[in-house]
Amino acid sequence: MMRDMVRQFAEIEITPFIERMEQGKFPHEILKKMGELGLMGITVPEIYGGAGMDFTSYILAINELSKVSAVVGVILSVHTSVGTNPILYFGTEEQKKKYIPKLASGEYLGAFCLTEPEAGSDAGALKTKAVKQGDHYVLNGLKVFITNGGEADVYIVFASTNPEKGSRGISAFIVEKDTEGFIVGKDEKKMGLHGSRTVQLTFENMKIPAENLLGSENTGFKIAMANLNIGRIGIAAQSLGIAEAALEAATGYAKERIQFGKPIAINQGIGFKLADMATSVEAARLLVYKAANLQSLGLPCGKEASMAKLFASKTAVQISTEAIQVFGGYGFTKDYQVERYFRDAKVTEIYEGTSEIQRIVISKHQLKMK
Amino acid sequence: MNFQLSEEHQQLREMIRDFALNEVAPTAAERDEEERFDREIWEKMAELGLTGIPWPEEYGGAGFDFLAYAIAVEELSRVCASTGVTLSAHTSLAGWPVYKFGSEEQKQKYLRPMAEGKKIGAYCLTEPGSGSDAGGMKTTAKLDGDSYVLNGSKIFITNGGVADTYVVFAVTDPTSKHKGTSAFIVESTFPGFGVGKKEKKLGIRSSPTTEIIFDNCRVPKENLLGEEGEGFIIAMKTLDGGRNGIAAQAVGIAQGALDAATEYAKERVQFGKPIVVNQGVAFKLADMATSIEASRLLTYNAAWLESNNLPYGKESAMAKLMAGDTAMSVTTEAVQVFGGYGYTKEYPVERYMRDAKITQIYEGTQEIQRLVISRMLTK
Numbered sequence: 001m002m003r004d005m006v007r008q009f010a011e012i013e014i015t016p017f018i019e020r021m022e023q024g025k026f027p028h029e030i031l032k033k034m035g036e037l038g039l040m041g042i043t044v045p046e047i048y049g050g051a052g053m054d055f056t057s058y059i060l061a062i063n064e065l066s067k068v069s070a071v072v073g074v075i076l077s078v079h080t081s082v083g084t085n086p087i088l089y090f091g092t093e094e095q096k097k098k099y100i101p102k103l104a105s106g107e108y109l110g111a112f113c114l115t116e117p118e119a120g121s122d123a124g125a126l127k128t129k130a131v132k133q134g135d136h137y138v139l140n141g142l143k144v145f146i147t148n149g150g151e152a153d154v155y156i157v158f159a160s161t162n163p164e165k166g167s168r169g170i171s172a173f174i175v176e177k178d179t180e181g182f183i184v185g186k187d188e189k190k191m192g193l194h195g196s197r198t199v200q201l202t203f204e205n206m207k208i209p210a211e212n213l214l215g216s217e218n219t220g221f222k223i224a225m226a227n228l229n230i231g232r233i234g235i236a237a238q239s240l241g242i243a244e245a246a247l248e249a250a251t252g253y254a255k256e257r258i259q260f261g262k263p264i265a266i267n268q269g270i271g272f273k274l275a276d277m278a279t280s281v282e283a284a285r286l287l288v289y290k291a292a293n294l295q296s297l298g299l300p301c302g303k304e305a306s307m308a309k310l311f312a313s314k315t316a317v318q319i320s321t322e323a324i325q326v327f328g329g330y331g332f333t334k335d336y337q338v339e340r341y342f343r344d345a346k347v348t349e350i351y352e353g354t355s356e357i358q359r360i361v362i363s364k365h366q367l368k369m370k
Numbered sequence: 371m372n373f374q375l376s377e378e379h380q381q382l383r384e385m386i387r388d389f390a391l392n393e394v395a396p397t398a399a400e401r402d403e404e405e406r407f408d409r410e411i412w413e414k415m416a417e418l419g420l421t422g423i424p425w426p427e428e429y430g431g432a433g434f435d436f437l438a439y440a441i442a443v444e445e446l447s448r449v450c451a452s453t454g455v456t457l458s459a460h461t462s463l464a465g466w467p468v469y470k471f472g473s474e475e476q477k478q479k480y481l482r483p484m485a486e487g488k489k490i491g492a493y494c495l496t497e498p499g500s501g502s503d504a505g506g507m508k509t510t511a512k513l514d515g516d517s518y519v520l521n522g523s524k525i526f527i528t529n530g531g532v533a534d535t536y537v538v539f540a541v542t543d544p545t546s547k548h549k550g551t552s553a554f555i556v557e558s559t560f561p562g563f564g565v566g567k568k569e570k571k572l573g574i575r576s577s578p579t580t581e582i583i584f585d586n587c588r589v590p591k592e593n594l595l596g597e598e599g600e601g602f603i604i605a606m607k608t609l610d611g612g613r614n615g616i617a618a619q620a621v622g623i624a625q626g627a628l629d630a631a632t633e634y635a636k637e638r639v640q641f642g643k644p645i646v647v648n649q650g651v652a653f654k655l656a657d658m659a660t661s662i663e664a665s666r667l668l669t670y671n672a673a674w675l676e677s678n679n680l681p682y683g684k685e686s687a688m689a690k691l692m693a694g695d696t697a698m699s700v701t702t703e704a705v706q707v708f709g710g711y712g713y714t715k716e717y718p719v720e721r722y723m724r725d726a727k728i729t730q731i732y733e734g735t736q737e738i739q740r741l742v743i744s745r746m747l748t749k
Contacts, residue, residue: 255748263748271744272737278747279668279688286371286667287660293373307660360649362656366632367646 002057003064009037010068021071021195022340026151030072035106040079044088049101055230059237059292066241067248070344071196073241077234078147079103083110085227086156087174090215095174099154111152113143113175113201114224121357123158123224124167128203130159135210137161137173139181139203145351149199150184153177157203158220170220174212181206192343229305231352233295236288236305239312239348243281246316246323246341250274253336254326270326277319284312303365310358313348320345371674375437382438386445389418395449401576402452402721407532408576411453416487420457424677425469429477430485435677436611440618440669447622448629451725452577454622458615459528460484464491467537467553467608471596480535480555492533493612494524494556494582495605502738504539504605505547509584511540511554516591518542518554520584523566526732530580531565534558537608538584539601551601555593562587573724610683611676612733613690617669620693620729624662627697627704627722631655634717635707651707658700665693684746690729691739697726 013033021027034040042058044050051057058080066073084103087095102108119126128141139159146155155175162169175182185200215223251274254265264270287308294301320342324331331338349355375383393414401408415421423439425431432438439461447454468481468491483489500506509522520540527536536556543550556563566581596604632655635646645651668689675682701723705712712719730736 251747265744265748268737268741268744271748272740274747275691275740275743278743279692282671282685282688283664283668283692286671287664290373290667297374304663307663310656311660311664356649356653359653359656362659363646363652366628366655366659367636367652 002053003060005037006039006061006064007067009033009039010065010072014065014068014072018069021069024194026197027069027072027075027195028151031075031106031109034072034076039076040106041084041100041104043080044084044100044104048088048096048104050104055233055296056289056292059233059288062234062237063241063244063288066238067245069195070238070242070341071193073238074193074196074235075109075148077231077238078112079110079152081227081231081234082112082156083148083152083154085230086112086172086214086223089226090172090219090223091174092211094211095214099174103154108153109148109151111146111148111155113146113149113155113157115145116142117144121354124170124221126158126160126170128157128159129163130161130171130173130208132161132210137208137210137213139173139175139206139208141203142185143201143203145188146199146201147196147351149197149201150187151197155201156214156223158224159203161217161220165218167221169218170224171217172214172220172223173208174214175206175208179206179208191346192340193347228353229291229295229301232305232309232358233288233291233301235348235352236284236291236308236312239309239316239345240281240284240288242341242345242348243284243312243316243319246320246338246345247274247277247281249336249338249341250277250323250326264326273322273326277322280315281319284308284315287311303362306353306358306361309352310355310362313345313355316341316345316348371671378434379438379441382434383441383445385418386420386442387448389414390445390449390453394446394453398450398452398576399715399718399721401450403575403715405570405575405578407452407456407578409532412456412487412490415457421460421487422465422485423461425465425481425485429469430482435673436614437670437673437677440614440673443615443618444622444625444666444669447619448626450576451619451623451722452574454619455528455574455577455616456490458612458619459493460491460533462612462615463493463528463608464533464535464537466611467493467595467604468555470607471553471600471604472555475592476555476595484535489534490529490532491535491537492527492529492582493608494527494536494538496524496526497522498525502735505551505602507539507541507551509538509540510544511542511552511589513542513591514588517588518591518594520554520556520562520587520589522584524582524584526569527580527582528577528732530582531568531578536563536582537595538582538589539605540584542598542601546599548602549599551605552598553595553601553604554589555595556584556587556589560587560589572727573721574728609734610686613686613739614669614672614676614682616729616733617665617672617686617689617693620690620697620726621662621666621669623722623726623729624658624665624693624697624700627701627719627726628655628658628662630717630719630722631658631704631707645707654703654707658703661692661696661700665689665696668692684743687734687739687742690733691736691743694726694729694736697729701726
């Protein structure tokens with residue numbers, strides 16, 4: 001039901017907006033409608049204004065949205081997994097009442113500020129500082145690659161409150177967009193995900209009320225890492241959506257495109273390619289939904305989330321590459337969607353932990369096995 | 371599919387894992403070297419109820435499902451791929467067509483003793499001139515009074531010579547290609563039934579593969595399986611399920627190789643530290659584990675679909691395709707992790723690598739799986 005509803009929404013509401021997103025337009029109108037349908041707070045409990053559904057439903061939504069638009073998929077993933085969940089899991093009752101209903105309804109959009117120029121995979125090396133002065137903290141620093149940056153209303157920001165302690169000296173803060181000293185910097189020009197904003201953020205003597213500290217001081221790293229599995233399964237679902245869309249497009253084209261008097265799908269060179277693509281997509285789907293199922297049941301899923309992310313993102317890149325090949329010269333043009341899938345796919349191997357980071361996680365689990 | 375294995379499935383896995391480690395693994399290398407089938411292992415499997423896992427109790431089976439059967443083949447193959455394929459051919463290729471297409475009498479007479487493990491089953495489809503093109507077979511069956519007379523030769527028969535009950539395909543109407551084929555249940559004691567050359571193989575060496583010769587072999591009319599002319603359909607449907615068994619075998623081989631490579635990588639010290647500390651090795655293990663998990667999910671999903679009477683032809687082809695390729699790549703990488711030692715018979719990984727290759731060939735080559743999948747995608 002959830003799948004059908006989201007699929008219909010994506011096809012009817014998002015498809016006409018694709019071209020504008022490709023021109024760089026952020027899809028506020030779409031997000032507003034998603035809020036009305038309850039998609040901006042799928043897993044948020046009803047008492048905080050959410051839909052109170054399970055994690056698998058959320059993954060279904062990301063999967064279906066990404067089939068039409070990977071941009072809308074990632075906006076929702078970031079908004080939910082790292083924009084909303086940290087407040088839901090670590091916030092005080094007051095913080096939850098203040099922010100969660102607005103995030104769940106789509107009135108507010110969420111974002112997450114961890115990465116810095118020198119702190120990518122090594123998140124503990126961040127340099128942004130937060131110094132307590134009376135009843136507030138003063139933040140200074142630079143964050144990069146912030147998805148939803150500039151468009152979001154609420155940011156979960158990580159800064160060091162005790163630089164000597166490294167990752168154990170990091171704290172998390174809830175920062176509102178219109179805070180003084182919050183400066184939106186350079187907009188990244190990207191290979192794909194056009195329409196999703198990725199910006200630099202500078203904090204210049206930005207004063208944050210002490211009550212906006214999330215969790216207790218120096219527990220920020222734990223907060224940052226707590227939603228990793230959720231974030232990874234979300235991006236794995238986004239990857240799956242991209243791969244499914246590329247496979248569907250390539251299959252449809254191969255059946256219609258006539259060369260040498262017959263549809264190109266009849267040739268084993270094309271037919272077998274499609275078979276390999278479909279097999280990888282089916283395997284990726286099972287990995288994604290198994291990880292989602294474990295997360296829904298509250299069971300450990302660190303290894304499974306990393307496997308789903310690693311495999312699904314690789315599949316998205318491979319399938320979208322092969323899809324262009326099936327389309328031939330037409331696939332290289334903007335007349336068809338496959339070149340967009342190809343450009344959008346690459347980042348899934350990079351954000352929410354690169355494929356190399358996933359391999360570190362998986363190999364650690366593998367070595368613990370008897 | 372249900373991603374959580376039931377308590378019963380988990381218990382079954384533990385039981386088979388114990389059995390495999392204690393009864394099958396210790397002689398696996400030796401049986402491989404000697405090309406020796408061990409009937410004692412088979413009898414122990416029968417005692418444990420492994421020889422009829424998916425068949426109802428009324429036919430002597432364990433009354434379990436195809437997922438349980440896949441788990442059994444996987445766990446056996448994790449220590450010995452030959453034992454895995456013995457069970458797979460017996461269950462999927464001989465038991466299955468009798469269960470699906472047999473009369474009540476045939477099931478009581480043939481399925482029950484197979485399920486109980488008193489008889490071993492085999493499947494005779496392939497001929498020298500008819501491999502992937504199963505419709506090109508030349509073995510004939512001519513009705514003569516109250517029996518059919520079979521003439522011809524079948525090759526690459528798994529469990530050949532050790533099996534008692536053979537599901538055999540032969541041409542009853544040479545004027546019609548696919549609709550002229552029929553299936554028969556043939557006992558090894560029937561006059562005119564002969565076991566020919568035993569193949570010397572790269573892998574799965576303790577599973578016998580032989581030629582089976584029919585020389586005016588008389589098969590009672592009541593041993594016709596299904597209708598006359600239904601043979602090709604029976605053969606193809608049987609292979610759909612057989613693919614699940616081979617996918618499970620491939621997953622087991624790959625898992626066995628990963629188990630060995632992981633343990634070795636933790637213990638082997640070079641440059642003063644275990645080699646697994648190097649990402650070059652650890653990431654290899656991570657990729658191996660991820661491919662295996664993907665293959666396992668495809669296999670269980672196909673088995674689950676079959677258990678729930680849902681279509682599974684495309685899914686079992688996908689499972690077999692990915693699991694076969696995974697078994698080949700993971701076992702090759704496992705030998706690489708072991709270095710020079712992996713190339714020797716001192717460790718089991720070279721055996722796993724040799725055993726893996728056949729999973730890309732039998733029960734439909736990878737190319738045939740791609741044909742099946744692509745036809746379903748583009749129809």
